Amino acid sequence: MPAKIVHVDPQSPAEKAGISAGWWLQKINGHAIRDVLDYKFYSYDSRLELTLSQEKDGEQKSLSIGKAEGEPLGLDFETYLMDKQRSCANKCVFCFIDQLPKGMRSSLYFKDDDARLSFLMGNYISMTNLSEADVQRIIAMHISPLNVSIHTTNPALRSRMLGNPRGGESLEYLRRFAQAGLRIMGQIVVCPGWNDGEELERTLEDLAAMHPSIAHVALVPVGLTRHREGLEPLRPVGKEKARQIIGVVDKAREKCLKTCGEAFFYAADEFYLKAGLPLPGEEYYNGYPQLENGVGLMSLFRQELQGALLMAEPTENPPAFLIATGVSAAPFMEEMVALCKEKCPALQGRVQPVKNDFFGHGVDVAGLLTGGDIIRQVKDVLRPGEELWIPDCMLRHGETVFLDDVSVEEMEQSLGTKVRVLPVDGGAFCDAIFPWEE
Numbered sequence: 001m002p003a004k005i006v007h008v009d010p011q012s013p014a015e016k017a018g019i020s021a022g023w024w025l026q027k028i029n030g031h032a033i034r035d036v037l038d039y040k041f042y043s044y045d046s047r048l049e050l051t052l053s054q055e056k057d058g059e060q061k062s063l064s065i066g067k068a069e070g071e072p073l074g075l076d077f078e079t080y081l082m083d084k085q086r087s088c089a090n091k092c093v094f095c096f097i098d099q100l101p102k103g104m105r106s107s108l109y110f111k112d113d114d115a116r117l118s119f120l121m122g123n124y125i126s127m128t129n130l131s132e133a134d135v136q137r138i139i140a141m142h143i144s145p146l147n148v149s150i151h152t153t154n155p156a157l158r159s160r161m162l163g164n165p166r167g168g169e170s171l172e173y174l175r176r177f178a179q180a181g182l183r184i185m186g187q188i189v190v191c192p193g194w195n196d197g198e199e200l201e202r203t204l205e206d207l208a209a210m211h212p213s214i215a216h217v218a219l220v221p222v223g224l225t226r227h228r229e230g231l232e233p234l235r236p237v238g239k240e241k242a243r244q245i246i247g248v249v250d251k252a253r254e255k256c257l258k259t260c261g262e263a264f265f266y267a268a269d270e271f272y273l274k275a276g277l278p279l280p281g282e283e284y285y286n287g288y289p290q291l292e293n294g295v296g297l298m299s300l301f302r303q304e305l306q307g308a309l310l311m312a313e314p315t316e317n318p319p320a321f322l323i324a325t326g327v328s329a330a331p332f333m334e335e336m337v338a339l340c341k342e343k344c345p346a347l348q349g350r351v352q353p354v355k356n357d358f359f360g361h362g363v364d365v366a367g368l369l370t371g372g373d374i375i376r377q378v379k380d381v382l383r384p385g386e387e388l389w390i391p392d393c394m395l396r397h398g399e400t401v402f403l404d405d406v407s408v409e410e411m412e413q414s415l416g417t418k419v420r421v422l423p424v425d426g427g428a429f430c431d432a433i434f435p436w437e438e
Contacts, residue, residue, distance in 0.1 A: 001034055002026045002056055003082040005075050012074020013067040019052065025075065026060055027051035035083040037116050041141050043073045081116060088113035089129045091163030093232040094189050099225040101358075105405060122292060124149045124187050126162060127170040135173050138182070145183040145215065148174060152188075152195040153206035161194060178213035186217035187293060190245055192235040200245070204252040204265055211260050216286075218293035219249060220268040223368075226360030236362050242275035262286065266295040270365065273328045294365075297424060298332050304426025305336055309343050312434035319433060320348035321387045321420070324374050326366035327353045336426070340433050347433065348386075352378055358404060367393040371406025375414045387418045389432070395421065 002024040008015045025033055028042040029049050042048075046069040053060045067073070088111035092098075097111055117123040124147045130138075138146070152158045155168025177184060186207060190196050195203065207214045221237035228234075237245070246267050253263035263286070272279050282303055285296040325333050330353035337349045354377050356363045358370040378388060388411070395401060400408040400421070412419045422428055 001032075001083070002053065003033060003039070003077045004056070006078055007076035009072070009074035009076070013065050013071065014074040017050075017063055017065045019050075019063070019075070022054070024053045024056050024058070025050065025077075026053055033082070035116060036077075036081050037137070037141065037143065039073075039075075039077075039082060044070055048073070085110075085117070086113060086129055087111055088126070089164060090126055090167070092126075093161055093163065093194070093234060094191050094222045096223055096225070098231060099223075099227050099359075101225075101227045104403070108403070122147055126164075126167070127173045128162060128164050128166040130170065130173060135176065139176065139180045142180070142182065145185050146177060147185045147187070150174070150186045150188055150203070150207070150217070152199055153203045154195075154199060157195060157199060161191070175210070178210040182213060183215050184210075184213055185289070186214055188217060188219045189222055190219055190237065191222045192237060192241050194234075196241070196245060196248075200248050201252070204248070207265075208252065208256055208260065211256070211264060214264070216264050216266065216289045218266050218268060218290040218295045219245065219271070220293055220295075221245075221270050221274065223365075224360070224362050226362070237271070237274055239275055242271045243277065246271050246275055246277065266290050266293075268294045269296070269298050270294060270328065273332075279332075298329070301424065301426040301429070302336065305339060305430055306426070308427040308430035309339065309434075312343060312430055314344040315434055318344050318347040318349075319387060320383070320385050321350070321389045322378065322382055323349070323351045323389045324354050324369070324378055325351065325391065326369060327355060327361075327364040329366050336429065340430070344434070349433070350386075352381055354378070366391055368403065369394055370404035371402035371408075371411050372404050374402075375406070375411055379415060382415060382417060387420050388415060389420045389422055391424050392421050393424055 005019065005021055005023045005025060007021055008019055027033060027050070028039070029045070031038065031042045033039050033042065046067060048065045048067070050063045050065060051060050052063060090113070097109060100108060112123055113125050113129055126149050151161055153171060155171055158171060159165050159167035161167065174184070188195070188203065190200065207217055221242070222234060224234055224236050249265050249267045252265050256263045256265065266285065269279060279298050282299060285299060288296045288300050291297055291300065323333050323337070330351050333351045337351060340349065341347045354369050354374050355361050356369060357373050359368055374390070382388065395408070408419050408421060420432065422432055
């Protein structure tokens, strides 16, 4: 399918070659361009022969371009994928989107399962909507790393958990990707009574056998909202279950250290919080490869904060602030504030755990809090002169809007104070308290 060019980057190889917006890209070096993967793969070389047309089905002409190997060609298209985004064909028993209440913005209900976004954006895929042609192209182009939602290596169980008979069949793709030497980042959503216990032990053993292609695997607990009418009954991960799962992971890690020389299974921070166990140290995480899955975020935050505090200078006028965060993270953030108070005893910093009334109290992570819940629960405890500090994971990526479409500006107006949005970064947290002097 030809792709319409909507913008040409200034000073790019494409602009220097005379290409204009409105033209249609047909081929690169004789290869038809179907989507962004074809475009990026075939435009990597230093010598390119582009086939273009000024109408979608118009007369085609060739244009030669020379550039540095790997240098972007400089073309932008109507959509990033140059194609429609592929939606999920599964009905997973643990799907969080199925547990959303009605009336939220439409984009939140879209279920993505696109292998191209797995490579380009780090999205996780189930592999159930891949065709044989897709698999062959991924292997031929050596598209890596791939982020795969695995959950279990038991074919029958995976089909049941994904609500799709292809759930089990598509595990063969995982083995083929591993045999081809692709790097795979895995994810397992642990559902008590489904894929824990012996099933989890089997899964980790099977995945260990595919190392090093299976590079890292994160285990996260199932998230359950109060909006589960008509859905498969599931049990939350409680204290004892969290400890059992950590035990299974630790056992698998110990075996991997002996057989592979490294441990590449990681239990998410949530498991340790639910289990009431201390978070692992830096050495557990091997460079923190699974931060996007909430694996090691707190350990890294502590490490960053401790390092930054060594360089920080106490201030005579420390800010007064109230941190709004999820119930699970509140004790940890209290510890972090206490570390800062050791540096500056006059610091007026507090932490307010916010219960998730919107999704249900079983959802206790900061990233799923809504603006409305924060406003209602903070309004009566906020002291005069205090700023409200929140982590940026609460907001839509790149924007200032919460999941319930409340904006930061609206929150400031409702609370009558400044709302400061901070990255989940210990150094940035330290700098907010102890700013560098010019």
